[in-house]
Amino acid sequence: MTLLKVDKLSKIFGGLTALDAVSLSIEDGEIHGLMGANGAGKTTLFSIIAGNQRPSSGTVHFAGARIDRLRPDQICRKGIARTFQIVRPFAGLTVRDNVETAMLFGQTEALSPRERDRLIGSILGECGLDGLADRVASSLTLSARKRLEVARALATGPRLLLLDEVMAGLTPTEVTDMIAALKRVKDNHGLTILIIEHVMSALNQMSDRITVLHRGQLIAEGTPEDIARNPQVAEAYFGVDDSELEGRP
Amino acid sequence: MATDRNRQAMRRILLPLLLTLAGAALLYGGGLRAGPYWQVVALTLAMWIALIQSWSIFSGLTGYVSLGHAVAYGLGAYLMATQFRDYPVWVLIPAGGALAGLFALIVAIPVLRIRGPYFVILTFGLAELVKFALLRLETALGASSRLLFGAPGTTTLLAWMVALAAAATLLRHFVGLSRFGRGLIAIREDETAAETLGVPVTRFKVLAFALSAVIPGMVGAVMALRSTYFEVLQVFSPTISFTIVTMAIIGGSGDARGPVLGALFLVGLSELLRGASPQLYLILLGLCLIAFVLFAPNGLSGLLDRRRK
Amino acid sequence: MLDTLLSGQLLFAAAVLGALYALIGLGLNLVYGTMRLLNIAHGDFLMLGAYGAFWWFTLTGISPLIALPLIAAGGAGIGLALYALVFRKQLATGLAPAVIEARSLLLFFGVSVVIQNVTALLFSATPRAYRHLDTVYQIGQTAMTGNRIASLLVALAILGGVLVFLNRTLFGLEIKALIQHREAARIVGINVSRVQIVAIALGFGSAAIAGGLLSMTEQVTPFMGFRFTIAAFVVIIMGGLGNILGGIVAGFLLAVIEIYAVTLFSAEARSILIYGAFVAILLISPQGLLGRARR
Ligand SMILES: Nc1ncnc2c1ncn2[C@@H]1O[C@H](COP(=O)(O)OP(=O)(O)OP(=O)(O)O)[C@@H](O)[C@H]1O
Ligand SMILES: [Mg+2]
Numbered sequence: 001m002t003l004l005k006v007d008k009l010s011k012i013f014g015g016l017t018a019l020d021a022v023s024l025s026i027e028d029g030e031i032h033g034l035m036g037a038n039g040a041g042k043t044t045l046f047s048i049i050a051g052n053q054r055p056s057s058g059t060v061h062f063a064g065a066r067i068d069r070l071r072p073d074q075i076c077r078k079g080i081a082r083t084f085q086i087v088r089p090f091a092g093l094t095v096r097d098n099v100e101t102a103m104l105f106g107q108t109e110a111l112s113p114r115e116r117d118r119l120i121g122s123i124l125g126e127c128g129l130d131g132l133a134d135r136v137a138s139s140l141t142l143s144a145r146k147r148l149e150v151a152r153a154l155a156t157g158p159r160l161l162l163l164d165e166v167m168a169g170l171t172p173t174e175v176t177d178m179i180a181a182l183k184r185v186k187d188n189h190g191l192t193i194l195i196i197e198h199v200m201s202a203l204n205q206m207s208d209r210i211t212v213l214h215r216g217q218l219i220a221e222g223t224p225e226d227i228a229r230n231p232q233v234a235e236a237y238f239g240v241d242d243s244e245l246e247g248r249p
Numbered sequence: 250m251a252t253d254r255n256r257q258a259m260r261r262i263l264l265p266l267l268l269t270l271a272g273a274a275l276l277y278g279g280g281l282r283a284g285p286y287w288q289v290v291a292l293t294l295a296m297w298i299a300l301i302q303s304w305s306i307f308s309g310l311t312g313y314v315s316l317g318h319a320v321a322y323g324l325g326a327y328l329m330a331t332q333f334r335d336y337p338v339w340v341l342i343p344a345g346g347a348l349a350g351l352f353a354l355i356v357a358i359p360v361l362r363i364r365g366p367y368f369v370i371l372t373f374g375l376a377e378l379v380k381f382a383l384l385r386l387e388t389a390l391g392a393s394s395r396l397l398f399g400a401p402g403t404t405t406l407l408a409w410m411v412a413l414a415a416a417a418t419l420l421r422h423f424v425g426l427s428r429f430g431r432g433l434i435a436i437r438e439d440e441t442a443a444e445t446l447g448v449p450v451t452r453f454k455v456l457a458f459a460l461s462a463v464i465p466g467m468v469g470a471v472m473a474l475r476s477t478y479f480e481v482l483q484v485f486s487p488t489i490s491f492t493i494v495t496m497a498i499i500g501g502s503g504d505a506r507g508p509v510l511g512a513l514f515l516v517g518l519s520e521l522l523r524g525a526s527p528q529l530y531l532i533l534l535g536l537c538l539i540a541f542v543l544f545a546p547n548g549l550s551g552l553l554d555r556r557r558k
Numbered sequence: 559m560l561d562t563l564l565s566g567q568l569l570f571a572a573a574v575l576g577a578l579y580a581l582i583g584l585g586l587n588l589v590y591g592t593m594r595l596l597n598i599a600h601g602d603f604l605m606l607g608a609y610g611a612f613w614w615f616t617l618t619g620i621s622p623l624i625a626l627p628l629i630a631a632g633g634a635g636i637g638l639a640l641y642a643l644v645f646r647k648q649l650a651t652g653l654a655p656a657v658i659e660a661r662s663l664l665l666f667f668g669v670s671v672v673i674q675n676v677t678a679l680l681f682s683a684t685p686r687a688y689r690h691l692d693t694v695y696q697i698g699q700t701a702m703t704g705n706r707i708a709s710l711l712v713a714l715a716i717l718g719g720v721l722v723f724l725n726r727t728l729f730g731l732e733i734k735a736l737i738q739h740r741e742a743a744r745i746v747g748i749n750v751s752r753v754q755i756v757a758i759a760l761g762f763g764s765a766a767i768a769g770g771l772l773s774m775t776e777q778v779t780p781f782m783g784f785r786f787t788i789a790a791f792v793v794i795i796m797g798g799l800g801n802i803l804g805g806i807v808a809g810f811l812l813a814v815i816e817i818y819a820v821t822l823f824s825a826e827a828r829s830i831l832i833y834g835a836f837v838a839i840l841l842i843s844p845q846g847l848l849g850r851a852r853r
Contacts, residue, residue, distance in 0.1 A: 051445075052441065071444070071451075072444040072445045073445075073447045073449045073450065076446060077447050081446075088439045089438075090435055090438035090443075091438060091439070097431075101431050101435045101448075102447070104428050104431055105446055105447035105448045105449075106446050106447035107447075152446060156447055312660075314663075314664075360841070363840060365656050366596045366660055366662075366663045369596075370663070370840070371837065374788060374833050374837045374840070375837050377829070377833045381829040382830055491671065494664070494667075526679060528678045529675075529679065531671055531674075532675045532679065534671065535667075535670075535671035535675065536668070538664060539644065539665055539668040539672070542661050542664050542665050543644065543647070
């Protein structure tokens with residue numbers, strides 16, 4: 001069954017086409033990787049799916065219903081949660097309060113305080129944040145903040161989880177831990193995951209299918225093996241000459 | 250676990266309730282016994298507590314600093330001053346609150362799209378616009394000032410005002426604990442993240458803005474009875490908004506204690522400076538604001554917390 | 559009716575006021591643009607300049623025009639003292655820009671209240687005025703007082719001078735670069751704090767000069783500044799942040815609208831109009847100044 005269907009989605013910023021008629025289907029239960037060089041339009045795609053930005057044209061359907069005109073909070077309650085590439089914790093609140101807030105608003109049915117406590121405990125455990133529950137979010141390391149992003153997204157009770165470079169800036173051991181954690185999380189919560197990552201090995205290990213964006217266009221889609229063999233992808237990823245990389249963060 | 254929960258309920262619900270009631274009783278009883286002079290001081294203190302707590306429901310929780318709350322106060326006072334002869338007071342006070350809340354509800358939708366410091370100066374500009382527009386209206390009506398005859402005495406007004414202060418304090422405290430309040434705090438911390446995690450930010454901001462105007466409207470209505478004399482420039486004065494913000498910064502707006510501390514501090518200061526020129530008072534107010542923003546941005550209640558830790 | 563509207567009299571009045579608006583808008587552009595802090599005390603520096611001119615003339619009897627450099631230095635000095643004592647530390651705290659902006663707004667608010675009330679305490683709240691250069695010159699149908707002509711000419715000269723400075727000198731170009739492309743300016747190696755200091759001195763100094771000029775034709779009171787703070791914001795939002803020329807045009811435009819509104823309706827319409835324009839502009843351009851700056 002198709003859970004998310006993106007149809008001819010375009011986004012134009014001033015004169016810049018960040019997304020150019022991108023169409024994409026995500027099947028229920030898969031882990032779908034999304035890759036592409038800097039500025040390819042990956043985060044923009046997430047922002048539109050999650051309702052943070054409006055598309056210039058095209059549609060998004062989730063579980064059969066059209067969602068591209070909805071507000072982010074409505075989309076969240078329909079079951080889509082995203083993380084932010086540049087993390088956005090509630091800096092002045094504790095880790096527990098961050099997660100609890102997400103739970104209070106993202107979940108469609110109200111939980112009793114006891115159920116909430118239990119669920120918060122298990123989510124913090126899954127994301128390796130057990131010991132940090134009472135720490136103020138602004139005092140966390142980057143790695144912990146990335147895990148908090150995931151924990152908070154999970155707390156909204158999503159069916160589809162959009163992860164935007166949650167492994168960037170992590171050490172190799174942390175990446176390994178994160179991959180294990182994500183797989184566990186997916187099984188425990190019965191999730192579908194769309195994940196953006198530059199660390200290609202990580203993406204290959206996890207993904208059932210991978211989609212590649214290049215300058216706003218979808219240039220390839222398939223299993224990790226297909227993608228690894230695709231000459232267009234190699235061109236797009238490694239064929240860019242140095243002058244184009246300059247000035248990019 | 251169960252005792253934990255009980256203790257928490259005690260700390261969060263019972264204790265604030267009892268403290269507020271005790272404070273109200275003290276303020277009212279003390280005011281009654283201490284004679285006319287102290288009644289006025291108690292009335293002033295209760296007025297500021299009611300105003301700052303209400304302000305803090307919106308500004309303390311969402312972080313959107315409103316410099317326009319004088320309008321809510323002024324509208325309540327205006328309603329009382331114009332309708333005093335035709336309607337009983339017990340109708341006009343709640344009506345003043347309703348009018349202020351309704352006005353806030355209407356302006357909130359366009360105004361709350363604006364964020365950050367622009368929001369602050371926008372509320373200020375809007376308040377001045379309302380003031381001058383009403384002034385124009387009053388001039389056109391040929392009523393540059395209005396007198397109220399037969400208003401209730403100070404002790405009655407004190408009782409009402411203390412009730413408003415207590416209501417505002419409890420409202421602030423319990424809104425802060427509620428799901429609604431948690432959403433508002435999330436908006437303060439990061440509006441985009443809050444929205445993405447399911448907080449209906451626009452609805453919450455608008456509701457909080459309107460809610461925070463209701464009690465100030467009622468306070469304005471009561472204060473119109475107190476001064477028995479009404480002038481647009483006075484009741485819509487930006488000094489009211491400025492004083493609210495200053496007291497809130499000095500007291501701290503992170504919880505319901507701060508506004509009480511801030512009001513005590515500044516009413517105490519103005520009592521000390523009684524007889525000195527009003528300018529001196531305002532200068533000290535300005536200096537206190539600067540000092541607290543620079544050295545204790547979380548206010549007196551923040552300092553208390555730090556000491557405890 | 560149409561005759562009055564098209565008369566040189568109104569246009570002249572609008573030009574005089576417009577030059578002052580352009581001048582304070584320019585000052586605010588410099589201060590806001592380089593520090594990214596909303597200086598809501600800007601009009602109070604105009605008020606200080608007006609008092610400076612008033613006392614200078616009252617005590618010495620010498621034309622306040624002679625004292626303008628002194629007045630400008632006074633405004634710049636107070637502005638720099640504030641920067642050094644209060645705002646430099648804020649800017650260096652490393653807090654989120656939104657927090658710094660919010661706090662600085664409150665700080666400027668406190669500064670504004672202190673300046674106004676210290677002035678009121680020292681000089682009383684009574685409006686002050688003096689007569690200087692009030693000979694009337696008749697040019698065609700238009701009657702012009704000497705002080706208005708002088709005010710217009712001086713303001714234009716200063717506007718011209720600052721424009722040349724900003725566009726023709728390296729330092730001026732650095733200021734403009736900092737206003738328009740903050741991050742890029744840092745990367746290119748512009749010494750930000752040095753540029754800020756000059757821009758602040760220029761910004762506050764020009765506000766004080768505007769006050770000195772205004773005092774020749776309007777009453778001086780401790781609380782006169784706020785109206786001009788608001789006008790200055792309208793001007794720079796209308797003209798575009800960092801767009802010095804746009805700000806000057808906007809200053810004249812606002813003055814024309816204001817003068818005609820006062821003539822057509824009443825003097826009270828002035829406040830309604832200025833605040834109305836202010837609110838409308840902020841609502842229409844929700845990102846306010848920043849939205850334009852990013853473009
Ligand atoms: N709000 C915006 N306004 C204007 N341009 C934007 C905006 N957001 C993104 N862009 C531009 O759109 C393009 C796509 O950006 P996007 O952030 O989606 O890329 P990305 O694939 O996530 O890149 P990265 O790997 O660096 O995160 C970029 O050129 C970017 O500069
Ligand atoms: Mg990205």
